[in-house]
Amino acid sequence: xxxxxxxxxxxxxxxxxxxxxxxxxxxxxxxxxxxxxxxxxxxxxxxxxxxxxxxxxxxxxxxxxxxxxxxxxxxxxxxxxxxxxxxxxxxxxxxxxxxxxxxxxxxxxxxxxxxxxxxxxxxxxxxxxxxxxxxxxxxxxxxxxxxxxxxxxxx
Amino acid sequence: xxxxxxxxxxxxxxxxxxxxxxxxxxxxxxxxxxxxxxxxxxxxxxxxxxxxxxxxxxxxxxxxxxxxxxxxxxxxxxxxxxxxxxxxxxxxxxxxxxxxxxxxxxxxxxxxxxxxxxxxxxxxxxxxxxxxxxxxxxxxxxxxxxxxxxxxxxx
Numbered sequence: 001x002x003x004x005x006x007x008x009x010x011x012x013x014x015x016x017x018x019x020x021x022x023x024x025x026x027x028x029x030x031x032x033x034x035x036x037x038x039x040x041x042x043x044x045x046x047x048x049x050x051x052x053x054x055x056x057x058x059x060x061x062x063x064x065x066x067x068x069x070x071x072x073x074x075x076x077x078x079x080x081x082x083x084x085x086x087x088x089x090x091x092x093x094x095x096x097x098x099x100x101x102x103x104x105x106x107x108x109x110x111x112x113x114x115x116x117x118x119x120x121x122x123x124x125x126x127x128x129x130x131x132x133x134x135x136x137x138x139x140x141x142x143x144x145x146x147x148x149x150x151x152x153x154x155x
Numbered sequence: 156x157x158x159x160x161x162x163x164x165x166x167x168x169x170x171x172x173x174x175x176x177x178x179x180x181x182x183x184x185x186x187x188x189x190x191x192x193x194x195x196x197x198x199x200x201x202x203x204x205x206x207x208x209x210x211x212x213x214x215x216x217x218x219x220x221x222x223x224x225x226x227x228x229x230x231x232x233x234x235x236x237x238x239x240x241x242x243x244x245x246x247x248x249x250x251x252x253x254x255x256x257x258x259x260x261x262x263x264x265x266x267x268x269x270x271x272x273x274x275x276x277x278x279x280x281x282x283x284x285x286x287x288x289x290x291x292x293x294x295x296x297x298x299x300x301x302x303x304x305x306x307x308x309x310x
Contacts, residue, residue, distance in 0.1 A: 006223050019224045020263070029227060034189060037221035061223050066192035068161050068216050068233050070300075071176045072184060075230075078223050099299070099308040108175070109300035110307070116293030129303030134295040138271030140287050141294045144254070145225075145264035148284030152265070153254040 005059050009080045013115060037063045037077065040097055042090050050082060057085040060094045064105060074102035076112040095128060113141055160214050164235045168270060192218045192232065195252055197245050205237060212240040215249045219260060229257030231267040250283060268296055 003023050010016045029036040042058035049055045058081040065075040076098050081091045102110050110130075114121050122132075133139040144152055158178050165171045184191040197213035204210045213236040220230040231253050236246045257265055265285075269276050277287075288294040299307055 010224065015224065021224060021226045025226050026223075029221065036219055036227055037223075061221070063221050064191055064218075065220060065230060066184065066216070066218050066232055068181075068192075069165065069170065069174045069176060071180050072191055075220060077221055093310070096307055096310050099304055103304065103308050108304075109298055110304055111299075112297050113288075113294045114297055116295055122295075125297060125299075128299065128307050130297050130299040131303070132295050133268075133298050134289050139268045139296045140271055140277075140289040141296045142267050142269055142280060142285050143264055143288050144266075144280075144283065144285040148286070149254055149258065149263075149265055152251055152283050153258050155248070155251050 005080050005082075006078075008082065009078060012080075012083075013118070037061050038101075040094060040101075042081070042094055044085070050084060054082070057082045058090045058094055060098055062098050062101075064102075064107070065111065067109065070108045072105065072107045073109045073111055074098060074105070074107045076110060079112070091124065092128070160235050160237075161233075163237065164233060167235075167238075168273070192216050193256075195249060195256075197236075197249055199240070205239060209237070212237045213245045213249055215253055217253050217256075219257075219262070220266065222264065225263045227260065227262045228264045228266055229253060229260070229262045231265060234267070246279065247283070 003021070003026060006019055006021070007016070010019045030039060039059060039061045041056045043056050046055060050057060059078065060076060060080070061078040062074055062076045065073045067073050076095070079091055079095055099110055114125060116122070134141070158176070158181060161174055161176070162171070165174045185194060194214060194216045196211050198211050201210060205212060214233065215231060215235070216233040217229055217231045220228045222228050231250070234246055234250055254265055269280060271277075289296070
């Protein structure tokens, strides 16, 4: 289910070529003793199921992280609602749940990234009181992967 | 030791008012069965100790994270080298170690944030083959904390 959402999300954000995780990866990494991530889903009653017959219509993937200055934090990697179910407060409800789970675990902040061109998402997050740290303090999100990561690891 | 580095780093990045973690927080969260973060340090021989007599001269704090599209990742929260020890390859060596530990744990990428005004740090990361995702794909780093987080958690 998560994988099918991932693919929808990838289509929406025009990154289908970037999905490398398999069903097996997600099972191994999320459902083990010391999971790399946690996931929550939103389910609608059978009578409101989607055109394709799904009752699970949204999901969020998050993990616990750490900021040396402020302590425990929660990082939300994905927040996805199927297009036909948008505008009903499902995204807000899922994000509220992530915030509640974070606070319950002693987290002081919730972090995530958003694509600058994704105006609907940015507006939504602004309405939830989120701050764009890239605009406010110039926090740039960086990445080292593939050959660059392999090269870095070779002293 | 980590806390004293944190304070130096906070001074360097002009964020001393933002350090809220205590010695106890760091001990509790980093040295438990299921730690929120991991830390590595660089130590120099006694004869090269710092002006104040320290032999531990650099540290990095990192944690394991997850990208639904690509799987396991490692997030480097801090990379700090005492000013008098900079330019000797210590930062590079620490970051190499984080990359090695990440790859050994099956991570596909190493992520972190850097402040836009911190030109020396940005140049250093570019030389290590890191990509600025904020500039390249417009990934903005977002945060929800304090009252905003409390409000979000209250449905």
